[in-house]
Structures are given as structure tokens and as C-alpha cells.
Amino acid sequence: MKHLSLAARYRPQTFAEVAGQDTVKAVLSRAAAEDKVAAAYLLSGTRGVGKTTIARIFAKALNCEHAPGPEPCNQCPQCRKITQGSHVDVAEIDGASNNSVDDARALRETIGYAPMEGRYKVFIIDEAHMLSRNAFNALLKTLEEPPSRVVFIFATTEVHKFPITIVSRCQHFVFRHLSEDALHAHLCDVLDREGLTYEEAAVRLIARRAAGSVRDSMSLLDQALALGGDGLTAGVTREVLGLAGQELFVSLFEALAGRDCAGVAELSRRIAAQGVDIGFFVRELAGHLRTLFLLRQAGTAMLPHLGLTRDEAACWQGLAPRFSATHLHAAWQMTLDAQRGIVQNPEPAAALELLLLNLALLPQLLPLEHLPGAAALPVTDNGASPPPVQPAGMIPAQQTAGVPPAQAARREGGSPLRQTGTGAPRAGRTDAAAPADDEDAESDDPAPAGDLPAPPEALTARPAVVARPAAETASAATGTTVRRQEEAPSAEAATAVPAAGEGGTARPETPPDWAAFCEYCRTEQAEGRPSPPPYLLRQMRAEWTPGCLRLYPSAGQILAQAEKHRADILAALARYGAGTPALELVPPRPPRSEADLIEEFRQRPEMQDCLSLLNATIKHCTEA
Structure with a gap:
């Protein structure tokens, strides 16, 4: 008797037997039960998630002798013929080998005939994205106005290749990856029905390796069971599938914690010599780094959410404290970013070794x-x-x-970087709420104005000439210090207090607070007095020097607007009590x-x- 693979032997025959895809099953089952069937359906998703299987079950539900109903009976002649692929009214077409316009025309000629045995003529086109554009165009009119009792079901893994004119004529259902837990439950059910003993760790390993595909998981299970034996064990599964064991990962993390480059290189050599699946190894490495990071941050409170066995939990809990959270976070991010590059690299073993050495040397990198x-x-x-x-x-x-x-x-x-605290004004505004007694606070940059963020400190150039003791003026109102590059002003200039402006406010001894001036202009405008637009002021950075105010517009349009409102800005400064400084508008850097x-x-x-x-x-x- 011919041996059937597990995937073929346990292929679902009813909607209830299909693992996952609950929404799609519910919609199609209800359509069959109420006999409210659309002319065309488009089923898209990754490989092995049940697209063709559900299409066959739907065809059986429509043509079952007990229809309409939510499920096929699988006992009547109609259901048995569809299961065997011999039903005259259900045609399963391979889109890759029947993709020409002549094939589409022949299909159109067949559509015109009424069903011969069943209630519906069903055309299941698998890998439908392989149809040529002319073939799609030949089907357009048929899909829009099909004969009664005709249903098209397109199954594809690359829906982006479908013309939008076809997609708009179909009910589109997207099939999702199955979760690891759903695959684990499905595999356990198959093993129980086969009467085989198994280790939970082995089943969990196959479910993780299948990456959401039911067919892949069944093929891997078949491969693991091919070695024979009394049951399924984790050790045999790793050996047959070429997967690294936990002891290898423990050795790797110990080498990473000790920054042992020689040990990392030796482990890389062992991985290559054992023929380990490098792509899955990197996926497992990323998963273990996630586990260590979460345990390092949340401790035992995270264990119920990680799905670890008792031995695995004890192992990772012992390793997590040996790394800093920063090291684990950066290593996790690096591994995720490197996955695709390592698999596609002409030398994947060398690429993996470089990644592992970088992970070991991460703590040596400096800000x-x-x-x-x-x-x-x-x-x-x-x-x-x-x-x-x-x-x-x-x-x-x-x-x-x-x-x-x-x-x-x-x-x-x-x-952009935002700092608070003594001597570091918050980026994007002058902090008017800072403590008044912080006289000795200083800032390396002039106080920024408006809502523009200040440049990051570590990457921003500094003035080349600084006269620190004589040219710094502290502001008791803001707790900030403005450092000027020019020579220190004379004693008369430093102590003179100009007369009050029209607003009755005396000019302060220190350069005015630009954020406060912007707020003053907003109040003036709200009370109906002429003033420059506050939104314009907030989009410029201010730099005060003796007798001069430099404004740095954020864009060329802001510069043009500021030129138009130059007189308004000077008048508002006089009313505010800032005197009549020379106003210089600095064009933005191209x-x-x-x-x-x-x-x-x-x-x-x-x-x-x-x-x-x-x-x-x-x-x-x-x-x-």
C-alpha cells in the first residue's frame, strides 16, 4: 500500500478541522449554509496555511447532497468525488501551467454550461498570480457578470501581482500565519491520533521551526519521525533537522558574557561543522536574547509569558544577570537586523561569526x-x-x-535631545520655570527660542572663541546663562538700565527671554494691538548680543515673512522694554x-x- 505523508493523511475535510483561520471559516461556512454565495473569492496568504484546503471544503459544502448547510457531510457521492478530485463540476486548475489567454478563453467557453451533477460549478485556480495579464483581462467580464451557479476561487501567495480590476471583483480573504501555540496543539493532536509518544520540547521545536505554516510543520514532523524509534524526542529532532541544542546556546551566552572572542570563534566553527540551519539558528538566537532581556528587566514576573519549561527557566534566569539590559537590548536589535543579510550572504557562516563577535564586543563601544x-x-x-x-x-x-x-x-x-536640570535649558524653549537661585548655571549654546528643538549636544559644533568669566551674564529670571563670543561690555553698558518703553516695562539688565517675548506678542495680538505674528516668532531661534538681535529662521519662507514683519518686530521689542537693537536675519543654511x-x-x-x-x-x- 502506498505510504501517505502526514500532511495528506490528516488533511482537513471540514471547516471545523482546519487549524486557525477562524474568520475565513466562519464567513464561508455561513455563506454555504444560507446559500448566499459570491461570484468570486480571492484567498491569499503564505504557503501552507490552508488556502486550497478551505477552497475544496467550500466546494464540497456547496455541492453536498444535504446542502445548503454549514459543513459538507463527506459521505454522499458528491462529497466523495470532490475529495477524490473526480467531480465533473469542480475543476482545480494550476495557474502556473494554464496561464495563457487561450486557456482563459477555453475556461470562458466551459463556464456557459449549467452544472451537470452538483448545484454549483466551482473553478479553483491555484497559484493564480501566475496567470498572464491577457488571461486576467479575458476573465474580467466573466467575473463581473458570471452565469448563475458559477463560483471562482483564486488562491495565491503573491496577491500584489493581481490586477486591481480582478481584486475589486472578488471577496478577498487574507490567511494569517498560525501562532506557535496553535501549531503545537495541531501537532500534538496528530501525534495522539497516531498513537506516538513525544516530548513537549520536540513538538514545540517543530512548531517554532515551521514559522506559522501547517504544511511545513507536518513535513518537518514526518522528517523527524523518519528516523524511527519509540517516539519523538528533542535530541533526535534537533539532529535530524540540523538545529542547535540548548547547551550550544548556553555556551555561546557564557562566551558573550565573558567577551571571549576565541570561544565565540570556536562555537562558530562547530555550528558550521555540524551543518546547523543558520537561518533558524539566528531566529532562535533572537528569541533567546528577547527572553534574557525580558528576564533582566522584569525578573520572575515575566516567566508566565515566555512559555519556558522549568529547566529552561532556571537556565535563562541564571544567565540574565550576567548581562546589562543595554547590552541585551542592543544585541537583540542587531540580531533581528542581521537575519535576512546572513541568510542571503554568499558566506553565511562567516556572516554569522562576524555577528557573534560583534555581540561579544558590544560593551567596549563608547558613546x-x-x-x-x-x-x-x-x-x-x-x-x-x-x-x-x-x-x-x-x-x-x-x-x-x-x-x-x-x-x-x-x-x-x-x-532631538531634550535635557532638563541645572545648567541645561530644555531644547525647544527657554525654561522660564527654572529656579531663580541657579546663578551659576551655564549653557554651552545660546538659549534656543520658540518651539524649535536645540541641536544635540554631542553632534553640534561649538564656538571657537569663548570669553567665559567676563562675557557671561546670568539671568535670575530663567536660571540660564548666555555666553557671548564678543569682548566683554564696558561697566557702563553692563549696568545701564534703559528707560521704559510704551508698555511701561523697563529693559532688563540681561538679554530678554525670547519665549517670554513671544508670549507677550501673543497677548498683544489677542488684545487687538499691532504685533508680529506669534507663529512666525516661534519658528525662529534667537541669539542676543550687545546691541544686536540675530534671528535664525527655520526655512526660506520664514525668512521672507520675517523681512516683511521687521518693523513690527522692532516696534514690539521697544514696547516690551528691550530697546531698539539692530535686527539681523540669518538665512537658513542651504x-x-x-x-x-x-x-x-x-x-x-x-x-x-x-x-x-x-x-x-x-x-x-x-x-x-
């Missing part, structure tokens, strides 16, 4: 501000700090490894090419050691 020469950054022509350059394309280790939380916020795509940004960032001294240590290159750069 940028700790590298030598971090303060020697370039300065623009007008003395202002240039826009920060955000690097990307380096190995992910730099993003989080050994970096404090504030520094980690500057990762690619992250928001955009630079990506190549210029990469070269500028690569030449910065603080990057030289980092790039040399990691043997890395910068592939992408954007201006924040």
Missing part, C-alpha cells in the same frame, strides 16, 4: 562624547552651530550599546548633498576611532 577629540568640532562662518548630522547605515551596535538614555534618543529617526554630509561626518575626529574599531562605513546620512 561619541567619550571619544578623544569630541570637543574639536567645526564652526560655521557666522559662528553659529551647524545643523547636526545624523549618521545611519553603521552597524546597529552604535545605536544603543553603552549609550546613556539621553544619548540613545539620538538614534536614526529619533527625536541643503547639502548626502555625499557632503557623509564626508563631513566621517572626517570628524571623534568618529575616527569608532570607524576604525568597528571597521565600519557610513552608508547614509541626513541632516536633522
